[in-house]
Amino acid sequence: MNAQKHTVTALVEDKPGVLNRIASLFRRRGFNIESIVVGHSEVPDLSRLTLVMGGDEAAVEQVTKQLYKLIDVVKVSDITSDDMVARELALVKVRAPSSARGEIIQLADIFRANIVDVAPEALILEVTGDEEKIGALLELLRPFGIVEVMRSGRVALARA
Amino acid sequence: MKLSGAQMLCECLVREGVVEIFGFPGGTVLPLYDVWPQYPQLRHVLVRHEQGAAHMADGYARATGRVGVCVATSGPGACNLVTGIATAHMDSSPVVAITGQVVRSLIGKDGFQECDITGITLPITKYNYLVLKAADIPRVVKEAFHIARTGRPGPVLIDIPRDVFTEEAEYDYPDSVDLPGYKPTLTGHPTQIRKAASLINQSLRPVIIVGHGVVISRAYTELRDLAEKAQAPVTPTLLGISSFPGSHVLSLGMLGMHGTYQANRAVTDADLIIGLGMRFDDRATGKVSEFAPKAKIIHIDIDPAEIGKNVRVDVPIVGDVAAVLRALNGEVQQGRHTEWLAQIDDWRESHASDVVPDSEKLLPQQVVSKLYEVTRGEATIVTGVGQNQMWAARFYRYDRSDAFISSGGLGTMGFELPAGIGVKMGRPQDAVWCVCGDGGFQMTMEELAVAVQEKVAIKVAILNNGFLGMVRQWQDLFFGKRFVATPLLGPDFVKIAEAYGILGLRATRPSEVGPAIERAMEHDGPVVVDFAIQPEENVYPMVPPGGSIGEMLEAPQPVRSRSSARGHRA
Ligand SMILES: Cc1ncc(C[n+]2csc(CCOP(=O)(O)OP(=O)(O)O)c2C)c(N)n1
Ligand SMILES: [Mg+2]
Numbered sequence: 084m085n086a087q088k089h090t091v092t093a094l095v096e097d098k099p100g101v102l103n104r105i106a107s108l109f110r111r112r113g114f115n116i117e118s119i120v121v122g123h124s125e126v127p128d129l130s131r132l133t134l135v136m137g138g139d140e141a142a143v144e145q146v147t148k149q150l151y152k153l154i155d156v157v158k159v160s161d162i163t164s165d166d167m168v169a170r171e172l173a174l175v176k177v178r179a180p181s182s183a184r185g186e187i188i189q190l191a192d193i194f195r196a197n198i199v200d201v202a203p204e205a206l207i208l209e210v211t212g213d214e215e216k217i218g219a220l221l222e223l224l225r226p227f228g229i230v231e232v233m234r235s236g237r238v239a240l241a242r243a
Numbered sequence: 244m245k246l247s248g249a250q251m252l253c254e255c256l257v258r259e260g261v262v263e264i265f266g267f268p269g270g271t272v273l274p275l276y277d278v279w280p281q282y283p284q285l286r287h288v289l290v291r292h293e294q295g296a297a298h299m300a301d302g303y304a305r306a307t308g309r310v311g312v313c314v315a316t317s318g319p320g321a322c323n324l325v326t327g328i329a330t331a332h333m334d335s336s337p338v339v340a341i342t343g344q345v346v347r348s349l350i351g352k353d354g355f356q357e358c359d360i361t362g363i364t365l366p367i368t369k370y371n372y373l374v375l376k377a378a379d380i381p382r383v384v385k386e387a388f389h390i391a392r393t394g395r396p397g398p399v400l401i402d403i404p405r406d407v408f409t410e411e412a413e414y415d416y417p418d419s420v421d422l423p424g425y426k427p428t429l430t431g432h433p434t435q436i437r438k439a440a441s442l443i444n445q446s447l448r449p450v451i452i453v454g455h456g457v458v459i460s461r462a463y464t465e466l467r468d469l470a471e472k473a474q475a476p477v478t479p480t481l482l483g484i485s486s487f488p489g490s491h492v493l494s495l496g497m498l499g500m501h502g503t504y505q506a507n508r509a510v511t512d513a514d515l516i517i518g519l520g521m522r523f524d525d526r527a528t529g530k531v532s533e534f535a536p537k538a539k540i541i542h543i544d545i546d547p548a549e550i551g552k553n554v555r556v557d558v559p560i561v562g563d564v565a566a567v568l569r570a571l572n573g574e575v576q577q578g579r580h581t582e583w584l585a586q587i588d589d590w591r592e593s594h595a596s597d598v599v600p601d602s603e604k605l606l607p608q609q610v611v612s613k614l615y616e617v618t619r620g621e622a623t624i625v626t627g628v629g630q631n632q633m634w635a636a637r638f639y640r641y642d643r644s645d646a647f648i649s650s651g652g653l654g655t656m657g658f659e660l661p662a663g664i665g666v667k668m669g670r671p672q673d674a675v676w677c678v679c680g681d682g683g684f685q686m687t688m689e690e691l692a693v694a695v696q697e698k699v700a701i702k703v704a705i706l707n708n709g710f711l712g713m714v715r716q717w718q719d720l721f722f723g724k725r726f727v728a729t730p731l732l733g734p735d736f737v738k739i740a741e742a743y744g745i746l747g748l749r750a751t752r753p754s755e756v757g758p759a760i761e762r763a764m765e766h767d768g769p770v771v772v773d774f775a776i777q778p779e780e781n782v783y784p785m786v787p788p789g790g791s792i793g794e795m796l797e798a799p800q801p802v803r804s805r806s807s808a809r810g811h812r813a
Contacts, residue, residue, distance in 0.1 A: 096424060099373075104365060111366050141551060148548035154370045154390060157424040 088117065089143045089163045090239045093132045094124060096155040101130070104153055114138075114146050118236030129157065133238045162241045169239040172209070173217045174199070178228030179206040187227060194220045205230060213237075248377035249275045249408040252341070253282040255384035258416050261312050262286055263303060263668055265296040269316025270356060271343025274408035288668070288697055291689040293320050295661035297327020298687070300338045301398075302625065302665030305648050306673075308461070310337045310391050311665060317343045318356030321402070322363070326655060328398045329367040333652025334482060335455060337396040339387050340364075344404040347375065361402050369397030375404070378412035382420075389420045394427030395546040396459060427545060431562035431570060439517075439541045439558045440574035446515035446539075448583045449475035452498060452527070455482035455651065456520015456544060456564050462486070463644040465568035466519065474578040475517065476587055478506040480527045481632075482651040483520070485641035495587065496597060499527040500786045501633040504594035504795060505587050507786065510535050511793035512586075518542045520564040523553040524652070529792030543567050594797065596784055599638060602753070604777045607631065607706045609753050611638035614676060614704065617760040622646065622674040625663035627683035628654045629713035631706040633782040635678040657686030660703065664693055667701045674702065674764065681707040681733045691743045694769040702763045703771045705736055708778045716781045720796065721788075740771035751775040 095101050102121060109116050117135040124131035136146060143161055151159045175196075179187050187206060191198055196210035210220055217234065246254065252275060256264070265288045268276045279287055290296040293315040300311030315324050321342040331338040344350065345357040361371045370390050372383050380403070387399040443449060451473075457466055463486060470477050470493050477487045478495040487494055496503035498510060507529075510516065516538045521527070523542075528534040531553060542549075542556040543564055550559040560567050591597070599608045611634050614622070620642045626632040626649040641647050648666055650658040663677035684705050694701055706712075715729040740747030746766050750759040756774065763770040784795035 100361070100365075103362075107365050144551060145548070148550075152546070152548045154422060154425045 091134050091161050094129050094158040097128045097130045101155045120236045120238050135237050165241040167239050167241045171237050172211045172235040174233045175208045176230040177224045244414050245411050246414040249278045251380045251414050259388045264312045265299040266314030267293050269320050271317040271405040293323030294327050295690040297324045298661035299665035301331040301336045302662030303669040304337045306666040306669035312339050314341045318358045321360040330650050330653045330655045331398040332367045335396050337391040338398040340400045342402045344402045346406040347404045364400050368400050371400040373402045377410035381416045385417050386420050428561045429563045431560040431567035435560045436570050443473050444576045448513045449515040450509050450513040451475045451477045451517045453483035453486050453519045454480045454521020457486040460564040462565035465565050468572045472575050474580045485647040488642045489640035501782050503596040505590040507792040508590050513538045516540045522549045529786050533791035607634045607776045608638045610774045613756045615639045622676045625677045627659040627679045628656045629680045630782050631680040656683035660687050661690045663701045664699050667699050677703045679705045682711045700768050705773050736773040746770045749773045
C-alpha cells in the first residue's frame with residue numbers, strides 16, 4: 084500500500100448533519116481527503132467511517148484531533164500502521180459486444196470479479212480488493228471501452 | 244406537566260440560572276416573546292441590532308464566567324448574530340444563541356425570512372441544533388449549556404421553528420447529559436507533568452506565555468505560584484492580559500505584533516517556552532518558523548487540537564490550566580535566573596516600550612495611562628479593535644485579574660460598546676470603561692440607547708483620531724502613505740451622546756484628560772468622552788506582518804522623556 088496515504092476510521096453518532104459537519108471541517112481547514120465512506124456500525128445509532136488522506140504525520144494528527152473535537156464524533160483511530168484489512172468496491176460498466184465478451188469474462192474470473200448485469204452491448208463487473216487491484220483491472224478493461232466506473236472508496240478495519 | 248415549546252424553553256433558561264437575555268423580536272420568535280411575562284425572573288434586554296445582542300451576551304459571559312444568552316428572529320435577525328457568534332467562537336466565550344425558524348412545513352421551501360442558520364453557523368459554533376419537536380427542547384437546552392461552558396467554552400446555537408414554540412409536550416428537565424463524543428480532559432497526564440517540571444527545573448532562560456485560557460480557567464494564583472517559583476518572566480497574548488499582575492517584577496508586558504520590546508526579545512532568546520491556555524496565534528508568534536528558535540516548548544491547553552497545530556511542541560499537556568498547574572507547581576523547584584532577568588531588565592530599560600511620551604498634543608497613551616491612574620487600576624476595560632485596542636492593552640496596567648475584555652481572535656470592530664454593556668450588566672459594581680476607536684464606535688453606537696433604556700452606567704472613551712487608525716498605520720508604514728479610505732468623518736460624539744440623553748464630554752488637551760475622566764466617574768449613568776487625540780500617532784513597537792517577532796519597528800522619535808507609566812514594581 085502507498086506509504087503516503089493514511090487510513091483513519093471513526094465512530095460517529097448517527098445524527099442529521101454529521102457528514103456535513105465532517106465535510107465542512109475538511110473544507111475549512113484545507114485537509115486533503117482522498118475518500119470517505121460512511122455506513123452503519125455494529126452499534127445502534129453509531130456509524131463507522133473510513134477516510135483516506137495524504138499528507139505527513141502532522142497533518143494526519145491534526146485531522147484526527149479536529150475530527151475528535153466534533154461533538155458527534157465518539158472515537159477516531161489512525162489505523163495506518165496497524166495490521167488492517169482494507170477493501171474497495173468498484174462497479175465497472177464496460178463495452179462488450181459479443182466478440183469481446185469471452186475475453187472480458189476471463190479477465191473477470193482472474194480478478195474474482197462478478198458479472199452483475201448483462202446488456203446486449205455492455206457488462207457490469209463488480210470487483211472488490213485494494214486500490215491497486217481495482218486499478219489493474221481497470222487498466223486491462225480500458226481497451227474494451229469503459230463506459231462508467233463507480234468506486235466506493237476504501238473501507239477498513241483493524242485486525243483483532 | 245404539559246407546556247408549550249416556548250414555555251419549556253423559558254423553564255429551561257430559568258433552571259440554567261439565566262437572568263439577562265439580549266434579544267430582538269420578529270415573526271418566528273413571537274410565540275417566545277409572548278410567554279416572557281410569565282417568567283419575571285428573566286430580564287429581556289432589547290438591543291438595537293442583533294449583532295449587539297450577540298456581543299452583549301459574549302461580554303456578559305466573559306465578565307461572569309456564566310453562559311450569555313441572545314435571541315433573534317429567523318432570516319435577517321439570525322444573520323445579524325453571525326459576527327457576534329464568530330467573535331465568541333474565536334475567543335472561546337460561552338454563548339447560547341436562540342433563533343426562530345420558519346414553521347417546519349416551510350423549511351427548505353425558501354419561505355419568508357427562512358435562512359439556513361445552522362448551516363451558516365456550522366463552522367463558527369461549538370455545536371448547533373435545529374429542534375424539530377417541542378419534546379426535544381429540554382434535552383437540547385441542557386446539552387447546549389453544558390457544551391457552551393465546559394471544556395474549551397464556545398457558542399452554541401439553537402434554531403427553533405415557530406410551530407415548535409407553540410407545540411405542546413410533556414416537560415421534564417434532564418439531570419444530566421448523555422454525549423458519548425464529548426468528554427473534555429481536565430487533569431493533565433502525570434508523566435507529562437513530570438517531564439514538564441524537569442524541563443522547567445533545567446531551564447536557564449524560561450518564559451511563560453499566557454493566553455485567554457488562564458483567564459477562562461481563573462488560574463491566577465496557580466500562574467503566580469509557577470512564575471515565582473520558577474522565577475520565569477510572564478508575557479500575555481492580547482487575551483491573556485490581566486491574568487498576571489502588570490506591575491509584578493516578572494511581568495514582561497504583552498507579546499506579539501504590538502508587544503513590548505522585552506517580551507518579544509525574551510521569547511526569541513528563551514531556552515524554554517511554557518505556553519498556558521493559548522494557541523500560538525500568528526499575531527502572537529510572528530513568523531512561525533522563526534518563533535522561539537532556541538526554545539523547547541511546553542504547551543498546556545484544554546483543547547487537544549490546539550497542540551501541535553501551529554508550532555512543534557516538546558511536552559504537550561492536555562487539561563484545564565488551573566488543575567494542571569496545581570499538579571505541576573508541586574514538582575517545580577525554586578529557580579533563580581538572575582542573569583536572565585537582568586538581561587530582560589536591560590532590554591526594558593534600553594527600549595522603553597512602556598513609556599508614555601510627553602507631548603503638548605493629546606496622545607492616546609496619555610489618555611489610557613490617565614484612565615489607569617484615575618480608576619486606580621480597578622476598572623474593567625473593554626476595547627475596540629485597532630490602535631485603541633493596542634493602547635488599551637499596553638498603557639493600562641492590569642494588576643487586577645480579568646479586567647481586560649477584547650475581541651482578540653476575530654478582531655471585531657464594533658465589539659466594544661455592546662460587549663461593554665454586557666460586561667457592566669454582569670458586573671454592576673465594577674467601573675466599566677469601553678475604550679473605542681472613532682471608527683469602531685460608529686459601527687455599533689446605536690446600542691447607546693440600550694445603556695439608557697436599561698440604565699447601564701458604562702463609560703465610553705473614544706480615542707478619536709479621525710482615522711481608521713490601525714489601517715492608516717499600515718498604509719503609513721507599508722503602502723507608501725497612500726491613505727485610501729482611512730480618513731474618517733465622524734459626527735460630533737458629544738452631541739450624539741446628548742441626543743441619547745447621555746452625558747457627553749470632550750478633552751482636546753492633555754490637561755483636560757484627568758478632569759474629564761473624573762467627571763465621568765462621578766456621574767451616575769452612562770457617559771461618552773470624546774478624546775481628540777493626535778491623528779497620526781502610531782502604535783510601536785510593531786512587528787511587520789509576516790516578520791519575526793525578534794525584529795520590531797520602533798518609534799521613530801529618538802529619545803522620549805519618561806513618565807511614570809511603569810508604576811510601582813513589586
Ligand atoms: C468589522 C471590521 N471591519 C474591518 C476591520 C479592519 N480594521 C482593523 S482596525 C481598523 C481601524 C479601526 O479604526 P478605529 O475604530 O477608528 O480605531 P483606531 O485604529 O483608529 O484606534 C479596521 C478598519 C475590522 N477589524 N473589523
Ligand atoms: Mg480611529
